[in-house]
Amino acid sequence: MNSVNHAQPLPVYQQIAELLVRQIKAGYWHAGERLPTEAALAQTLSVAVGTLRKSLALLEKQGVLERIQGSGTYVKSVQGTQQIYELFRLELTNGPGLPTAQILDVAQARPEPGMPNWDGAVCWRVRRLRFLSQVPVALEEIWFPGTRIANLSAPELGDSMYLFYQQRLNVWISRVEDQISAATAPDWAPATSPLQTGDWAGYIERQSWTANNELAEFSKTWFDPKVCRYSSRLSQ
Known part of the structure; x- marks a missing residue:
């Protein structure tokens, strides 16, 4: 066993x-x-x-x-540093906040229409409620190829999926692409979510790649603009 x-x-x-x-x-x-x-x-x-x-x-x-x-x-400097939550773009309206997550569901499923399909492979789908400094701010649905790991359960996943990929799957995310719009919250929103089914929300679709240009993850995030915002900073 x-x-x-x-x-x-x-x-x-x-x-x-x-x-x-x-x-x-x-x-x-x-x-x-x-x-x-x-x-x-x-x-x-x-x-x-x-x-x-x-x-x-x-x-x-x-x-x-x-x-x-x-x-x-x-x-001194934050240039060149790579933190665990380096690519987490949501921040509280009154400050960045520390990201954490509550796993709601882990299941195997076929990719939905309009999503990457990884050559038709069955995927792992992880649904989470996201927090910033213990404030619930967003709903998140993550997809990655089922070929990477045969069995998976909620207790195996921590707050950072990217850290899980590194430690368990030997997969390192090197770049992401975000598309931001608005959408209604999904029908699986729990009662503890700041967003309930049908509520309008900020919406992010993200594709995450490895250094070898391999698509490792696709995710959807619905966030409550009353309590958080999407932030991306550039520096030279």
Whole structure:
């Protein structure tokens, strides 16, 4: 009997590191700017100072921050860094927020009309409710080829599908293409969703490719524009 490989949530210090990078990229702090004191930042983020220090040490190691003895912690650079949620484009209207997910359904299905069909292969379809800093913001439906893994269940999936692809399928997403419009929420929206069936929502269709130009995933996202927004930033 095969044991299920339960996905483990990111350690709290790594979650905080991800959130800090999202805030830096959103313009909360700029290169050369000093972050609030550790005590103030830990209080704002509702974590212990020791946990925050692990987050700051991780970002210092990645070259994002610079810690100067007796002076404080400064933003160094986020150029060239690749965070777990680097390609997650939704943000709360009052700040980036930390992405998490609740799995609603995992099933095998044939691709729907208008979707990539991966030569007619049966696909895995994952439906999720997405959160930003514990606020429900979106519904998400993810499709990927069933040939990549024979058996799959909800406990095996964590908050980041891209991390699951890396760790379990040895698939690395290198680029994505998003098409944004408006659509009505699907008929599988749970009662806990901010969107109910038929509600108008922001709508994203995404195709995700590997470095070998292989289409690895197709997804649909319905998001509530009252609580979140789609953000994409370019820099030179």
